[in-house]
Amino acid sequence: MADMLIAILIVFENRLLILIGSNKCWRIFRIPWYILHFLVATFFFIPNYLMIPDQEYAKALFRRIAPCIPLYVNADLVFVAVIETRFLLRAAGILIFGGFLEIWSLAYITDRKLSKQINGTIKRS
Template sequence: MKSVKWSLLSFHFFSCFWDLGLSFLTTPFIFFPALAGYPLGILKDFGVKNEHQLYLMIVSGAYMLVAIVIVFENRLLILIGSNKFWRRFRIPWFILHFIVGGTFFIPTYLKIPDQEMAKAYFRRIAPCIPLYVNDDLVFVAVIETRFLLRAVGLLMLGGFLEIWTMAYLTDRMLGKQINLTMSVRTVELHRKFQKAFILQLIIPILIIIVPVIYVGISCFVFYHNQLLNNITLIIVASHGFFSTIVMICIHAPYREFTVLLFTVVIRVRGENTSSVGPLRSNVIT
């Protein structure tokens, strides 16, 4: 666990920041199938422009995927630490990932359409906008979202292929390390941690996969349903909640600390209640 603490910390940071951004910093009210809407979060009150908030959330989501890849690379590095080629190549490899994650949205960002024309077109493809929506606040970043969806899809596919490859190589290397440089118990601990981390990733992904599929279908067929849009954002913004629950359930150190924390809180409350009770009875007497 100690060997991957920094990579895990970066993953938890980007994961928490992304969830915090969706639920508190930006709180977007989006009108799929177009990438249009307006923010309701605290950054709006500080005067941060809509396009800057959008860029921040897109890039933080990409960096969260990069952080996941780095965790699995770190696990593999423990087993192939003597490989001089990979030790030299990994830093440029990291830098390339962060560059791609931070720049893939720039072409879309630079082509944000004229807002008056974009809003007129948006009203035609989404005529059933709720009456409580203020058209003046709506920001249209992308009308034709298919190109952006392809770019995001390729980025996610590349990331998941890297994750699968590294997880597979790590498992193969662990099998070869038994009785060579590691004991059977050490290998089992490595495998247990890897399986737990994979579960921590898979379960939240399975929960949000249906909303993601809906967004893709909505953008490709130009279907607008604001109720489904709102439900989609609520589920996606709950990614961190589900990830935390899974983490507590499958990682023994987190689970033991959580149980200890709740035990201490309950005990302190019980002591406060018992100490206040006699005091109240004496005052009444």
């Protein structure tokens, strides 16, 4: 999830870079921006990996919560990644909200720059 969000952000940033390629401030800011986002994508799931529960306990809890497991589901092969979902959901919510704000900002700035260029071209003609 984090990797896909970062990839989408980079696509929008690349579109903006095409329009403002001569902006030296953004060119300097761009590399730390990339590094920060790649670090976020890399380290986003580490807390979840560290909180993977003991599978026997998690499966017993799962059977207690959902006792009517269908016959076609082999409960012994089910891997329970998380019991307590609030940490995962909070982290994912923050990541998605932040990514949405960045994508919206990049799309808005790109639209403004593109409108300026189109209007400048039309006025010159």
